[in-house]
Amino acid sequence: MPLPKAELHLHIEGTLEPELAFELASRNAVVLPCSTTEELRRAYLFDDLQSFLDLYYALMAVLVTEDDFDRLADAYLARAAAQGVRHAEIFFDPQAHTARGVPLGTVVEGLARALDRSEERHGISTQLIMCFLRDESAESAMRTLEAARPYLHRITAVGLDSAEVGHPPSKFREVYDAARALGLRAVAHAGEEGPPAYIWEALDILRVERVDHGLRSLEDPELVKRLVRDQVPLTLCPLSNVRLRAVDVLEDHPLRAMMDAGLLVTVNSDDPAYFGGYVGDTFHAVREALGLGQEQLRELARNSFRASFLDHDEKRRQAYLAEVDAYVF
């Protein structure tokens, strides 16, 4: 049995495995840039975030019907369950679908179908986080928030993703204020490729409760002090950082140094179909590469539940934490 954990940084579109992509392409008469799954997998050699995003958005064209989104999410939940995931807070990118003519309702209702069965079928509690594409305008993000009003009961928080550099969090101040007024919580990608200043902006301007990645935090000692003082969770994605060349090799990843600095870090898979592993694989890889011991792995698992948006169900959080404490390696 794998170590129980929560996954807090997972783009559902990034769980689209080549096999499912080809199946849906054929069903929906969508032409893909590659003709075999092997050829597609060979395309997964990325230079940076943008080179990945180009393929990520291209492949999404196969997601058309509610059933497609249900299949996608159900496949992720099955894989996650096998790797010990007990709770998942799942990102989706509405603008990447509405821009192709797929209605927001199709996306949310399709994902919700899988999520509604998740506890019974996979033993995983779930939440949805709606991300805005930061390389699109703030007006487009605001229109997306407006369009999401009928589905807000399904959505826990807003997030911010896509190409980071040149699109600082401050661009989305009004959107985040509006989201908070609607009762949504807030997270944002910051400091993946962008500078520590973007992490400050996410904290002070967007008032996020968690920072997604926050990889570059250690470059700014004042920022580290702030993150440690407030115990702001960082959702690290070590395999993603290697594949997108934010770090050269896993052995150089700052995860361990960040734990030693007192930061509340978690380990997540980001886009597992593209980056070579789901979250259990990621725990495995960092254990090997960074020489983490059992107590550090347990701490990462505990952090994942501490950092989760389970505040409305504290009993469940405590039950998950008890599972971590009772886990025998």
Ligand code: HPA
């Ligand atoms: O790792 C990522 N970073 C930014 N945007 C993204 N959208 C999907 N994955 C990512």
Ligand SMILES: [Zn+2]
């Ligand atoms: Zn991400």
